Amino acid sequence: MTAHHARELIPSHVAEYAVVRRLGRAWHRRLVGKKEAPARSDAGVPVPSESGTPVFFVTGLGKSGTRWLMKILDSHPEVLCKGEGRFFSAGWRRADLDPANEKALPSSLYYALTHSEHLRLWIERSVWSRDGDPDEHLVALMRLATEYFLTTALARSGKRLVGDKSPLLDEGFMREVGAVYPGARVIHIIRDGRDRTVSSLHRGWRRASQGYLHRLSSEELAKGEALRKNPRGPTETGVFTAERLRQAARNWRLLVGRAVEDGPALFGDRYTEVRYEDLLERPQVEVGRLLTFLGVDTEESVVEHCVSSASFEKLSRGRERGQEDSSSFYRKGVAGDWKNYFTEEDRRVFKEEAGELLIRLGYEEDLDW
Amino acid sequence: MSIFKYRTAFEIARNIKAFLDLEVGLARNGDRGSRPPQSGDPGSERSPQPVPALSGGDTPEPGSTGETVSKFFLIGRSKSGTSWLMRLFNSHPEILCRGEGKFFGEDTANALHGALARSKELKRWLGHNPWTLREQDPDLEDIVANTINYLMREKLKKTRKRIVGDKSPFTTPGVVEEIAAICPDARVVHIVRDGRDVAVSSVHHQWNNATDQGGRRKLSREKVAKREAYRQGPDTFGASGESIFVGEHVAEIARSWSTSVSRAMADATLLGENYYQVRYEDLLAEPVSEVRRLLEFLGADSDEEVSRKCVEAASFEQLSGGRSKGEEDSSSFYRKGIAGDWKNYFTEEDRRVFKEEAGELLIRLGYEEDLDW
Numbered sequence: 250m251t252a253h254h255a256r257e258l259i260p261s262h263v264a265e266y267a268v269v270r271r272l273g274r275a276w277h278r279r280l281v282g283k284k285e286a287p288a289r290s291d292a293g294v295p296v297p298s299e300s301g302t303p304v305f306f307v308t309g310l311g312k313s314g315t316r317w318l319m320k321i322l323d324s325h326p327e328v329l330c331k332g333e334g335r336f337f338s339a340g341w342r343r344a345d346l347d348p349a350n351e352k353a354l355p356s357s358l359y360y361a362l363t364h365s366e367h368l369r370l371w372i373e374r375s376v377w378s379r380d381g382d383p384d385e386h387l388v389a390l391m392r393l394a395t396e397y398f399l400t401t402a403l404a405r406s407g408k409r410l411v412g413d414k415s416p417l418l419d420e421g422f423m424r425e426v427g428a429v430y431p432g433a434r435v436i437h438i439i440r441d442g443r444d445r446t447v448s449s450l451h452r453g454w455r456r457a458s459q460g461y462l463h464r465l466s467s468e469e470l471a472k473g474e475a476l477r478k479n480p481r482g483p484t485e486t487g488v489f490t491a492e493r494l495r496q497a498a499r500n501w502r503l504l505v506g507r508a509v510e511d512g513p514a515l516f517g518d519r520y521t522e523v524r525y526e527d528l529l530e531r532p533q534v535e536v537g538r539l540l541t542f543l544g545v546d547t548e549e550s551v552v553e554h555c556v557s558s559a560s561f562e563k564l565s566r567g568r569e570r571g572q573e574d575s576s577s578f579y580r581k582g583v584a585g586d587w588k589n590y591f592t593e594e595d596r597r598v599f600k601e602e603a604g605e606l607l608i609r610l611g612y613e614e615d616l617d618w
Numbered sequence: 619m620s621i622f623k624y625r626t627a628f629e630i631a632r633n634i635k636a637f638l639d640l641e642v643g644l645a646r647n648g649d650r651g652s653r654p655p656q657s658g659d660p661g662s663e664r665s666p667q668p669v670p671a672l673s674g675g676d677t678p679e680p681g682s683t684g685e686t687v688s689k690f691f692l693i694g695r696s697k698s699g700t701s702w703l704m705r706l707f708n709s710h711p712e713i714l715c716r717g718e719g720k721f722f723g724e725d726t727a728n729a730l731h732g733a734l735a736r737s738k739e740l741k742r743w744l745g746h747n748p749w750t751l752r753e754q755d756p757d758l759e760d761i762v763a764n765t766i767n768y769l770m771r772e773k774l775k776k777t778r779k780r781i782v783g784d785k786s787p788f789t790t791p792g793v794v795e796e797i798a799a800i801c802p803d804a805r806v807v808h809i810v811r812d813g814r815d816v817a818v819s820s821v822h823h824q825w826n827n828a829t830d831q832g833g834r835r836k837l838s839r840e841k842v843a844k845r846e847a848y849r850q851g852p853d854t855f856g857a858s859g860e861s862i863f864v865g866e867h868v869a870e871i872a873r874s875w876s877t878s879v880s881r882a883m884a885d886a887t888l889l890g891e892n893y894y895q896v897r898y899e900d901l902l903a904e905p906v907s908e909v910r911r912l913l914e915f916l917g918a919d920s921d922e923e924v925s926r927k928c929v930e931a932a933s934f935e936q937l938s939g940g941r942s943k944g945e946e947d948s949s950s951f952y953r954k955g956i957a958g959d960w961k962n963y964f965t966e967e968d969r970r971v972f973k974e975e976a977g978e979l980l981i982r983l984g985y986e987e988d989l990d991w
Contacts, residue, residue: 334749354746361740367733375730377719377769377784386769393764398749398757413749 302432304399305412305543307332308422309438310504312448314525316578318438319414320559321536327545329406332414336395337425339363341418357418359391359425392429410543412436417504423511435516436539437508440525441612442501442603443587449497450488451580458576469493477575487592494595498602506606524610526584529570532556687771690783690805690916691797692717695878697819698811699898701951702932704785706909709931712918714777717785721766722796726789731762731796763800781918783807788878794885794893805916806889808882811898812985813875813976814960820871821862822953831949840864849948861965868968872975880979897983899957905929 307322307330309315316332323330339359355361362368372383403411415422417437426433454473456463465473472488512520521542528535536555540547557563561570561582568574573581591599600607600616607613692707692715694700700717707715723729727736734740735758744750744757770782786793797806825845827833837845841864848855848862861868886893894915901908906925913920913928930936934943934955941947946954964972973989980986 331748334747335743355742356739358740358743358747361737361743364739365733365737367727367736368730371720371728371730371733374728375719375721375769376716377773389768390761390765393768394761397760397764398747402749 302396302430303403303410304396304430304432305410305434305436306426306430307412307414307436307438308417308508309440310417310445310501312445312452313440314438314528315414315416317525317559317564318436318523318528319412320564321555322412322539322543324555324558325540325545325551327409328412328543329403329408329410330412330414331402333416334358334395334398334413335415336391336413337415337422337429338418339425340421358394359429362387362391362394388429395429410545417508420504420507422504423508423515427511427515431515432519433516434519434543435512435521436542437512437520437522438525438528439505439509439522439610441584441587442498442505442607443591443599444525444584445501446489446494446497446599447587447590448580450493451575452578455576455578466490466493487595488590489595491594491598494598495602498599502603502606505610509610529582529584685771686767686803687774688781688917689767689770689801689803690781690807691786691793691801692783692807692809693786693788693793693797693882694809695811695813695816695875696787697816697823699809699901700785700787702937703807703809703896703901704783705937706928706932707783707912707916709928710913710918710924712779713781713783713916714774714779715783715785716773718787718789719766719769719784720786720789721762721784722786722793722800723790724792724796729789730765731759731800734758734762759800766801781916783916788882791878791881792885794882795888798885798888802889803892805892806886806894807912807915808886808893808895809898809901810879810895810983812957812960812983813872813879813980814964814972815898815957816875817868817871817972818862818960818963819953821867822948823951826949826951838864852946852948856962859965861968862963863968869971869975872972876976876979879983899985902955902957 307315307318309318319330319332322328335355335357337359338357339362341357341360356364369383369387372378372386378386399411399413403409415426423435426435450469450473453463453465453469457465457470457473468490472486472490475486476488509522512522521539523535523539533549533552533556537547537552540552540555561579562568565572565574565577565579565582568577568579570582596618600618604613604616608615692700692704694703704715704717707713719730720726720728721730723732724735726732740758747757750757770784774780774782786797790796794806794808797804824835824837824841825831825848827835828837828842828845829835830837830842844862844864847860855862883895886895894912896908896912906922906929909925909929910920910922913925934952935941938945938947938950938952938955941950941952943955969991973991977986977989981988
């Protein structure tokens with residue numbers, strides 16, 4: 250990874266999220282300025298072992314099939330996979346986090362550790378840590394805590410590998426995992442940005458109708474209402490506001506685009522990708538490949554068990570793929586559904602923001618769609 | 619770096635540790651009875667119970683990222699000889715002892731536990747963690763325990779030593795309880811000193827740490843005047859019958875000494891065999907034999923010659939830079955180094971106040987037989 254490349258990793262202000270950099274700023278500079286994962290320093294922060302760790306991470310942008318993949322892997326007799334631990338993404342914080350709402354999702358553990366002023370002061374002053382680099386101590390603490398929770402749960406489960414489903418929340422994700430866990434394996438699930446945008450909008454409507462926190466404008470809510478009344482109508486008027494679609498496309502380009510660059514650069518052959526669409530089309534082959542990647546049993550019956558116990562029919566409690574229930578988390582489970590929603594203008598906007606990445610990831614051959 | 623190297627190193631370390639644990643276990647069981655029971659020593663009233671084996675034998679604790687080190691905490695009311703004993707331990711070839719790490723104190727912002735407990739973000743993260751193992755607070759304590767073990771282990775690795783200790787004076791009243799909850803496998807040495815000498819020493823310490831002496835403590839004008847009067851002529855000051863304490867000061871010290879020492883002694887039952895109490899005065903009178911018992915307790919080499927060397931390395935002469943015991947330098951951290959100095963300072967009124975606040979504890983610890991002093 251070049252220094253130029255590394256500089257680009259500074260989390261920009263991604264529309265869906267607020268990147269809070271206060272105390273974490275120095276830490277970010279340091280992380281970003283480093284070309285490689287930290288090696289042993291005089292402070293005695295250990296170099297995490299390069300392999301031999303039973304820990305892996307499943308990542309992916311929201312609405313890309315991360316939960317589906319998590320369930321597939323967790324049904325393997327040797328694999329424990331749960332989520333979301335929200336260990337990583339120090340620069341990420343929910344924009345709508347209401348301090349009074351105890352039920353609201355937390356920021357990441359890394360955020361908590363790097364933004365505790367008292368902790369930083371303690372590290373700088375304590376006789377046991379003050380002669381080391383505070384940031385490296387924080388990395389070590391992060392590693393300790395992550396390892397502690399994951400491997401203790403693993404020991405109790407009696408399985409061999411443990412994975413956390415960690416959503417891809419910001420552009421720094423891969424680098425953080427690389428710094429804290431250079432020996433971990435990472436599986437990145439990727440879905441056509443257009444489908445995940447449609448899925449994301451449905452999720453917003455669903456949350457709004459159920460009274461949860463959502464980020465939709467009244468215009469978007471009205472579009473959802475219109476769609477509910479006339480399911481055949483969408484392509485004429487469109488379901489997206491121009492700004493929402495642009496943000497979503499840009500977000501997909503920035504985060505997924507960054508992850509597919511950083512993953513191989515930081516983890517080498519301990520990083521792999523899987524496309525949602527391939528997992529849909531040839532589940533046995535893809536699941537077998539992923540299990541081989543993790544180094545666990547890939548016998549046909551085991552693969553079959555993983556695939557079937559996380560099938561759409563099972564997860565949706567009886568619906569077939571394509572049979573939509575817009576009130577369900579497992580709504581439709583198909584690829585290419587975007588075509589039923591995108592207007593000409595939507596296509597133009599998405600091409601402009603993320604057309605190149607669609608080509609790079611093999612979803613389109615050119616911009617002529 | 620190969621996997622082989624890492625695994626081998628880890629396994630060797632683990633085997634050595636298992637072996638040492640065994641040895642320590644034998645030594646500790648063998649010599650337990652030789653310690654003369656002290657009044658108020660909670661250890662003497664209990665039947666021996668097995669030490670909770672968190673570090674347990676061959677299998678590393680699940681979740682810990684490495685072996686648990688053999689660690690101890692040296693506790694005591696400030697001005698009771700904790701620094702002296704820390705230096706003494708640290709001069710032992712097998713012991714690394716430093717201070718103050720400030721690990722404990724859930725309510726103290728500048729302690730590790732308190733810093734983590736104060737992080738609202740961390741609290742919320744723990745509350746939502748799908749990997750949570752138990753209730754929220756124990757998870758926090760586990761993070762503290764892992765951090766302590768990691769930092770101590772890293773420092774220990776850089777030495778040729780194998781036992782590591784932190785001087786943890788009473789900055790929080792529940793320190794023993796916290797240690798028992800967070801590091802149940804750790805040993806605790808509690809050094810106790812006659813509260814009246816603690817009071818006299820505290821006054822001198824405050825004087826020296828005043829802002830006008832380059833310290834951080836803001837001293838009232840009254841206290842500064844007292845200090846100046848004393849330093850004009852310590853002997854004439856003593857003869858004048860004036861107290862060195864200003865206002866409620868002697869009562870406050872007596873109260874805090876009595877509360878913190880009693881609390882630690884009461885909580886010692888939580889630690890069982892892992893708690894050892896030593897008196898400053900005994901360490902002064904019979905240093906080598908006391909130190910041998912302490913080293914045995916810590917599982918270190920307690921050979922007489924080794925113990926003698928430790929005592930010499932931390933002698934008053936060494937620490938004070940050449941003065942002999944009893945030769946006062948009021949401005950030094952190692953001021954006088956003797957027992958019973960309070961008699962040179964306490965007025966009748968000081969005695970009365972101290973008896974009222976802490977007379978019972980003096981009797982429990984064997985410093986007085988009754989309140990008639």
